[in-house]
Amino acid sequence: MTAFLIVIVIALLGVTFWQISKVFELSKPANVSDTQIADDKDNNTQGKILLAFMVFLYALMIWSFWSLSKFYLPEASAEHGADYDRLMFISIGIIMFVQVITQALLHWFGYKYRGRKGQRALFYADNDKLEFIWTIIPVVVLAGLILYGLFSWSEIMNPEETEDTLVVEIYAYQFDWRARYSGDDKTLGKANVRFIEGVNQLGVDESDDYAMDDIIVNELHLPVNRPVLFKFRSQDVLHSAYFPHFRAQMNVVPGMVTEFGFTPTTTSKEIRNTDYMVDKVKNINEIRKTREDLSEDERLYEFDYYLLCNKICGVSHYNMQMKIVVETDEEFQDWIDNQQTFGELINN
Known part of the structure; x- marks a missing residue:
């Protein structure tokens, strides 16, 4: 009822202004031209x-x-x-x-x-x-x-896949990402959403021997200056894997595997020390200091690479992101050696 009354009031105001404009037209001096033809x-x-x-x-x-x-x-x-x-x-x-x-x-x-007046167009x-x-x-x-x-x-x-290429599966679901690395056999195990059950959140085929040494994590680590081939899967709806700082993006389509590759050239530590990022982080922290709703830890911002979803995939789309750490090959190897394998995960 309220909405109907608002519509009526707006309509009446429109009629009022239209009538006022007519009054102004009638009150114009006699020497003012009211012709509709431009002079x-x-x-x-x-x-x-x-x-x-x-x-x-x-x-x-x-x-x-x-x-x-x-x-x-x-x-x-x-x-x-x-x-x-x-x-x-x-x-x-x-x-x-x-x-x-x-x-x-x-x-x-x-x-x-x-x-x-009197001029004709030439065309x-x-x-x-x-x-x-x-x-x-x-x-x-x-x-x-x-x-x-x-x-x-x-x-x-179409990246050239060599022995040095790191193959990583990126798995998307509402509203998060997971990354899966191949183990010592350098081969990712088979996977299908039909196998999702309990701790097997990515649907990895437990009968595939190649899958036992796979490593599933929620933080993506990449070695610098080493080519990486990404394979993407989606559990539910269409997502889009967006790597803004690496200038790459790929749709993640349910029911199929999409892929692309790139070679990271700047570690997380190196980009934090660039003039651009130092100024940007300083500015952000100055703004956060004025936010009384943030804790002391939340007010201190430090830049990190992130994988984002660039498709509106649901209510929490805005928060679908995964931290990316680009590091030296030695640091990457130390990190990967300390991760739990898929075999250890399902047998615990």
């Missing part, structure tokens, strides 16, 4: 407004780049990341170059060739030369960008 004065006014809007648009664009550039990610922490970032900035540069020119021409021509029904120019240039530029991007895409999606 030279109207065209001059609109032309100047168009130029003013162009200045406002460019000022807003410059301000946005200046003020929002602080939200850029730091340099990529994966081997392919430099190519990824370079391609993105080349694309942005081309788009901005074209946008600045076309917007300027659009607004300037709108002002220069504004309507004047071409078609112009093969112009059409060829504005068709072939985008085709060449886009073809170049696509070919450039295909090399990076191929490097991520």
